Amino acid sequence: MSLDLFSQYIFAGITYGIIYAIVAIGFNIIYNTTGIINFAQGEFVMLGGMTAISFNHFIPLPMAIIAAVLFTMLIGALIEIVFIRWLESPSVLRMIIITIGLSIIIREIALHVWGDTVRALPYFTGNVVSSVTLLGASISPQVLWVLAVCSCIVVLLSLFFKFTPLGKEMQACAANRLAATLCGINAKNMVTFSFMLSAAIGAVAGCVVSPITSSQYDMGTGLAIKGFTVAVLGGLGNSMAAVAAGLLLGILEAFSIAVGFPLAFQDAISISILLIILFVRPHGLFGNKEAASLKEF
Amino acid sequence: MATKKITTIALLVTVVVIVQIGTQLTGTSYYLTQLTMTMYSCLLIIGLCLVMGYAGQISLGHAGFFAIGGYTSASLTTLNVLPSLESGSSCVHLLNSFGLLTASTSMYGDPLLRIHPWIAFVVAITLTALIAFALGIPVLKLKGHYLAMATLGFGIIIFRIVLAMAFFGEADGISDVPGFTLLPGLTVTGNIEERIVNYYIAAAVLISGFVLLLNLIDSRVGRALRAIHGAEDAADAMGINTARYKLYTFVLSAVFAAIAGVLLTHYTGGISPSDAGVMKSVRYVAIVAIGGMASLWGALAMGGVLNFLSLRGLFGSYDDAVFGAILIIIMLFAPEGVLRLSLWSTLKRFKVER
Amino acid sequence: MIPLLKIRNLNKRFGGLHAVNAVSFDLKKGAIKAVIGPNGAGKTTLFNLICGALAADSGAVEFDSQPILGLKPYQIAASGIARTFQNIKMFPGMTALENVMVGLHTKSRAGFWAGMLHLPSTLCEEKRIRDRAYELLELLDIAQFADIEARSLAFGQQRAVEFARALASDPTLLLLDEPAAGLNIYETAEVARLITKIQQQGITVLLVEHDMSLVMDISDEIVVLSFGQHIAEGTPSEIQHNKEVIQIYLGE
Ligand SMILES: Nc1ncnc2c1ncn2[C@@H]1O[C@H](COP(=O)(O)OP(=O)(O)OP(=O)(O)O)[C@@H](O)[C@H]1O
Ligand SMILES: [Mg+2]
Numbered sequence: 001m002s003l004d005l006f007s008q009y010i011f012a013g014i015t016y017g018i019i020y021a022i023v024a025i026g027f028n029i030i031y032n033t034t035g036i037i038n039f040a041q042g043e044f045v046m047l048g049g050m051t052a053i054s055f056n057h058f059i060p061l062p063m064a065i066i067a068a069v070l071f072t073m074l075i076g077a078l079i080e081i082v083f084i085r086w087l088e089s090p091s092v093l094r095m096i097i098i099t100i101g102l103s104i105i106i107r108e109i110a111l112h113v114w115g116d117t118v119r120a121l122p123y124f125t126g127n128v129v130s131s132v133t134l135l136g137a138s139i140s141p142q143v144l145w146v147l148a149v150c151s152c153i154v155v156l157l158s159l160f161f162k163f164t165p166l167g168k169e170m171q172a173c174a175a176n177r178l179a180a181t182l183c184g185i186n187a188k189n190m191v192t193f194s195f196m197l198s199a200a201i202g203a204v205a206g207c208v209v210s211p212i213t214s215s216q217y218d219m220g221t222g223l224a225i226k227g228f229t230v231a232v233l234g235g236l237g238n239s240m241a242a243v244a245a246g247l248l249l250g251i252l253e254a255f256s257i258a259v260g261f262p263l264a265f266q267d268a269i270s271i272s273i274l275l276i277i278l279f280v281r282p283h284g285l286f287g288n289k290e291a292a293s294l295k296e297f
Numbered sequence: 298m299a300t301k302k303i304t305t306i307a308l309l310v311t312v313v314v315i316v317q318i319g320t321q322l323t324g325t326s327y328y329l330t331q332l333t334m335t336m337y338s339c340l341l342i343i344g345l346c347l348v349m350g351y352a353g354q355i356s357l358g359h360a361g362f363f364a365i366g367g368y369t370s371a372s373l374t375t376l377n378v379l380p381s382l383e384s385g386s387s388c389v390h391l392l393n394s395f396g397l398l399t400a401s402t403s404m405y406g407d408p409l410l411r412i413h414p415w416i417a418f419v420v421a422i423t424l425t426a427l428i429a430f431a432l433g434i435p436v437l438k439l440k441g442h443y444l445a446m447a448t449l450g451f452g453i454i455i456f457r458i459v460l461a462m463a464f465f466g467e468a469d470g471i472s473d474v475p476g477f478t479l480l481p482g483l484t485v486t487g488n489i490e491e492r493i494v495n496y497y498i499a500a501a502v503l504i505s506g507f508v509l510l511l512n513l514i515d516s517r518v519g520r521a522l523r524a525i526h527g528a529e530d531a532a533d534a535m536g537i538n539t540a541r542y543k544l545y546t547f548v549l550s551a552v553f554a555a556i557a558g559v560l561l562t563h564y565t566g567g568i569s570p571s572d573a574g575v576m577k578s579v580r581y582v583a584i585v586a587i588g589g590m591a592s593l594w595g596a597l598a599m600g601g602v603l604n605f606l607s608l609r610g611l612f613g614s615y616d617d618a619v620f621g622a623i624l625i626i627i628m629l630f631a632p633e634g635v636l637r638l639s640l641w642s643t644l645k646r647f648k649v650e651r
Numbered sequence: 652m653i654p655l656l657k658i659r660n661l662n663k664r665f666g667g668l669h670a671v672n673a674v675s676f677d678l679k680k681g682a683i684k685a686v687i688g689p690n691g692a693g694k695t696t697l698f699n700l701i702c703g704a705l706a707a708d709s710g711a712v713e714f715d716s717q718p719i720l721g722l723k724p725y726q727i728a729a730s731g732i733a734r735t736f737q738n739i740k741m742f743p744g745m746t747a748l749e750n751v752m753v754g755l756h757t758k759s760r761a762g763f764w765a766g767m768l769h770l771p772s773t774l775c776e777e778k779r780i781r782d783r784a785y786e787l788l789e790l791l792d793i794a795q796f797a798d799i800e801a802r803s804l805a806f807g808q809q810r811a812v813e814f815a816r817a818l819a820s821d822p823t824l825l826l827l828d829e830p831a832a833g834l835n836i837y838e839t840a841e842v843a844r845l846i847t848k849i850q851q852q853g854i855t856v857l858l859v860e861h862d863m864s865l866v867m868d869i870s871d872e873i874v875v876l877s878f879g880q881h882i883a884e885g886t887p888s889e890i891q892h893n894k895e896v897i898q899i900y901l902g903e
Contacts (some may be wrong), residue, residue: 037442083629091632092441093355097586098628100357100579104621112614221575225453228446264461271450278447279435302769509767516766516773517752517759517780524742524753530704531740536728536757536820545763591744 007137009254015143015212017250018150019045022205023227024234024242025157026198032174032237033187033194036095040079040103041202041227042220043110047072048203049215050110053119061122069203075106076199080192103220110217121210142211149208153201154243170194174237222267229274249273306508313500317493329496330487331608335601336499337561338581340506342600343593344553345581347510350591351519352546353526354437355445357578358452359554362425364573366555367562368459369421370414371471374563379410392416401475414477414563421559422552429551433544449575456573470569477563485563495564502560506553510593522546526591576617583624589633653716655680655855656701656824661710663696663879670696672879674710678824683846683856685866687890688876689899694859695737697876698826701857702734703727714824729757733822735813737829737859741801747812748797751784754819758783787815791845807838814845818854825849827858831865843869867891875899 023041030038052068059067083098090098123130124145131138161167172180173190181187206215213219230249234241249270256269320326345359378398382389392398397413436447459465466472476486484491485498513519524532525539532539562568571577584603588595603623606612612619654677663671670693678684686694699705701712703724712720719727733754742750759780765773788794791811796804801812810830817825827846831839843865850856860866866873867887875883875896883893890896 037446083625087629094628094632096355096442096445097582097624101583101621101624101628104576104579104617105625108615108618108621225446225450232443232446262461265457268454268457271454274450275435275447278439278443512769513763513766516769516777517756517761518763518766520745520749520753521756523745527742527744528740530724531736531742532753533704533724534702534728534734534736535753535816536725537753538723538725540723549763 004136005258007135008139009258010251011134011137011139011143013251013254014247015146015209015250016253017247018147018243019205019209019223019246020226020230020249021243021246022150022153022201023223024231024246025154025239026202027227027231028237028239028242029194029198029201031231033170033191034084035092036084036099037228038195038198039096039099039224040106040220041198042222042224043103043106044072044076044199044202044220045206045209045223046110046215046217046220047075047106047199048206049121049210049219050114050119050206050217051203052207053121053210053215054114056121061124065121065204065207068207069200072203072206073196073200076195076197077192080195084191084195085188103224107217107220114217116217118214118216119210120214121207123211124208140212142208146208146212149204153204154239157201157239166193225267225274226270229270229277232274233277302508302511305511306504309504309507310500313497313504317496326492329492331605333492333496333499333564334561334608335604336503337557337564338604339597339600340503340560341554341557342581342584342588342596342604343503343507343510344550344557346585346588346590346593346596347513347522347553348546348550349582349585350589350593350596351514351522351526352543354543354547355582356448356547356550357445357575357582358448358450358455359550359581360573360575360577361452361455362429362551362554363558363561363577364455364459364568365425365428366421366558367568367572368465368471368558369424370417370477370559371474371562371568372464373412373417373420374414374475374477375471375473376412377409378412379408382410411475414475418477418559422555425551425555426548429548430544433547437540437543437547449578452573452575452578456570456575459573460570466569468570470567470572471562472567474562474566474568477560485560487564487566499560499564502556506556507593507597514593518542523591576620579624580617580620583620583627586632587623587627652679654678655715656857657711657713658701659711659713661697661700661712662708663693663700663705664708669879671700671707674876674879674881676874676881676884678855678857679871680855681850681853682871683850683858683869684872684874685858685860685870686874686876687860687863687866688882691878692876693879694876695828696879698734698828698857698859701727701826702732728820731820731823732826733817733820733824734826735810735817735828735830737832739806739809739813741809741812743802745801746798747788747793747801747804747808747815748781748784750801750812751787751815751819752780754787754816755780755783757820784815784819787819788812790818791815806833807835810834810838810842818849822854824855824857827856827860829859829861831860831862839865 023045026041026044027037030036048068051071052064055064055067079102083102123140123142126141131140132144161171169180169185170190170193172183172185173187177187226249230242230246233245233249252273253266253270256266257263261269316332317329320328341359341363345356348354348356378389382393389398392412397416398410399413401409401411432451436444436451439447459470460468476484476488478484479498483494483498485495514522521532521537521542524535524537525542529539558568584600585596587603588597588599607616656678658677659675661671661674662669672693674697686697688694696705700707703719703722703726707720710720711718714730714732717730719730742753745753759776761773761776785794785797788797791814793808793811793815796808801809804812814830830846831842834842839862846856846858846869858866858870870887873885873887873890874881875890875893877899882899883890883896885893
């Protein structure tokens with residue numbers, strides 16, 4: 001394999017990998033404040049892309065994206081307020097089933113609104129054929145957009161959790177809900193925020209990848225399971241590790257194609273990785289066992 | 298005890314017979330086709346109910362076991378082994394000398410030699426049991442979200458495999474699956490002439506499966522399962538091998554799913570990737586949840602009603618959405634299942650929470 | 652005489668907390684031995700280690716001269732160690748009788764096939780364990796509650812069901828975690844009488860209890876734990892006069 005081709009695959013891997021990482025971070029944000037895995041996480045990505053495409057018929061692209069993100073945030077908030085907020089210490093099984101139900105409903109609504117046609121946002125800069133050469137690989141400028149935007153999300157999120165009062169309050173809730181409540185933090189509102197936040201980053205990711213991967217009503221499940229793989233790989237709840245794990249999975253997938261593994265089995269690869277990780281190191285590649293056992297399971 | 302069991306069987310048989318006579322009198326015997334399909338699905342659902350309600354494990358991969366059963370049987374029984382017999386494959390020869398191959402002719406009059414469905418059945422069930430066993434050992438150590446995702450992941454892998462492999466017909470699945478002659482004169486097939494017989498075959502299979510499971514939960518094993526579900530550490534202290542009980546239950550329910558898969562495939566004459574889809578698994582979970590998780594009767598009743606309505610196309614293009622909505626509503630308002638729902642207590646719960 | 656239970660240098664940490672710290676002691680066959688100590692001393696943890704519910708970090712436990720550390724909880728239970736729980740753990744949705752029948756698990760064998768087919772031999776075994784469970788309830792004077800859901804019984808009655816459930820497996824060694832907690836004086840006296848009766852049947856008892864009068868009354872020997880460490884061991888009167896023990900209980 002030539003060096004050019006090599007970096008080509010690396011870039012492809014990183015592009016997908018960082019998207020998986022964003023989905024994984026979305027899982028983690030909600031998991032940390034609630035202990036719930038939101039099975040509808042992939043649907044946020046889909047909604048972001050699809051609504052942006054629709055809005056873009058009426059308003060310019062940047063506005064459409066902002067509108068789509070706000071819209072998805074609103075959906076995230078609604079979901080939490082209507083379906084989650086008022087449940088008193090629901091069992092894990094109950095929450096799994098509810099969020100699965102939600103993902104089905106969102107998907108079916110999307111199907112009825114947009115049909116099953118594959119759509120895509122226009123390229124943010126340039127078009128399908130334009131390319132830049134980087135490290136010998138010629139890549140679409142959109143790839144740079146994905147990398148830039150997603151890196152920004154990661155950095156901004158960590159700043160948000162470290163330095164803003166709201167971010168700190170969410171962290172406090174994640175660490176010890178009861179103690180946080182006693183300090184006057186409204187834990188329920190924090191949960192709503194966490195749903196809005198993870199809907200928002202999902203939607204942003206959905207917008208930036210749409211030109212490359214296209215958007216379709218049923219793209220959520222696949223993304224969700226890969227995002228979960230990544231989240232588990234990094235250790236559930238650990239967002240920085242999720243980035244590393246996401247890149248790892250993305251690159252692994254890219255090279256599995258490079259060595260001639262059938263495309264159809266690509267999903268099977270990442271799921272097999274998930275299963276193996278779950279069996280061997282359920283606390284994640286980077287997590288430590290003790291911290292994991294202190295979590296709910 | 299014994300009288301209770303006889304009453305149960307009598308009740309179920311009566312319902313089955315009344316429905317059949319009813320359709321005959323009202324000239325709606327085409328319902329029997331969907332009823333037959335429904336009953337096979339119910340077989341899977343009561344098996345899943347055992348895993349979810351009694352062993353307390355969630356499985357989002359049961360469509361996968363259904364598909365392993367159905368696809369194994371379909372691919373084996375549609376395979377023409379005549380070329381390999383002629384080329385002298387010893388394995389095929391062996392089957393032939395035991396009379397386990399059936400000769401027929403294709404649509405174009407070419408001679409065909411096929412594996413007898415009973416062989417395919419045994420292979421399908423054994424394969425499913427082995428896979429469930431191998432999968433169950435690591436998977437059942439997991440809990441909560443991890444277990445849900447792992448079983449979901451298993452389901453998706455099966456789905457991807459049948460979708461990607463030419464041997465399994467890729468996106469078209471396998472069609473023209475021959476009937477399954479259980480006994481001479483008793484064939485699982487979609488032929489209109491044998492509709493009533495097939496209705497009763499399905500009923501017999503389902504009722505037997507149901508009674509077996511009722512027996513099981515009313516036995517030492519059933520008590521052990523309920524004990525594990527209720528208080529696992531206390532069950533451990535009673536000397537119950539919790540891991541083994543969970544595993545066997547998982548395998549048993551996978552076998553139920555595979556039997557349903559085999560029979561339904563021979564009945565409808567085909568199987569397609571959508572039968573292995575995640576949505577199918579979710580739907581089965583939904584029905585068990587609606588039936589009240591730990592209630593075989595609930596699972597049977599809800600499985601019967603909802604599958605039938607869905608097959609009749611009552612929910613139109615909103616089929617999946619209906620199941621999604623049902624899932625949410627049940628889990629929000631009646632996590633104990635609808636059969637145990639009392640409106641009053643739900644309203645009361647609302648008032649307290651406000 | 653070889654001790655029935657031999658604990659050597661047993662250790663368990665929860666993160667930074669050394670819950671059981673190098674504990675060693677023996678338990679003579681047929682004796683009643685009490686483990687006492689302030690809250691959080693590691694008594695329940697010690698029980699969980701013996702039963703295999705928790706994995707020990709290091710050390711050795713021998714039961715009947717066989718090492719049992721590292722065995723699965725069900726294997727340890729099957730070898731003849733039964734226990735009760737500090738916070739009573741009745742199986743939900745099961746009657747008192749069914750709870751005791753689960754206790755008879757190791758005394759019966761019907762498996763999946765037998766359970767599904769309800770063969771005559773299975774039904775016969777089923778009747779045997781049902782009768783035996785009923786007998787045990789009668790022994791504990793709670794037979795009238797046999798068909799009531801165990802969780803809805805009064806606290807004292809649930810304790811009795813738990814006793815019956817533990818005795819059902821014919822254990823050689825019975826571990827009782829605070830059997831008198833939450834009981835009134837009369838019920839406590841009843842428990843004391845019961846434990847001595849159990850001892851007379853040849854069952855060895857290891858007992859955790861905060862009620863000192865009960866402990867001093869019935870135990871042959873006492874082990875004192877504090878912050879996971881073995882502080883003292885001896886007969887009730889020795890322990891009553893041990894300075895260190897008095898200090899632990901009365902504070903510095
Ligand atoms: N699973 C666990 N994880 C972490 N810490 C634990 C765990 N179980 C017990 N502990 C801690 O270990 C210490 C010993 O607990 P243990 O329950 O053995 O005490 P105990 O002597 O039984 O107390 P009590 O008299 O209150 O029942 C306590 O500080 C407890 O908080
Ligand atoms: Mg204790």
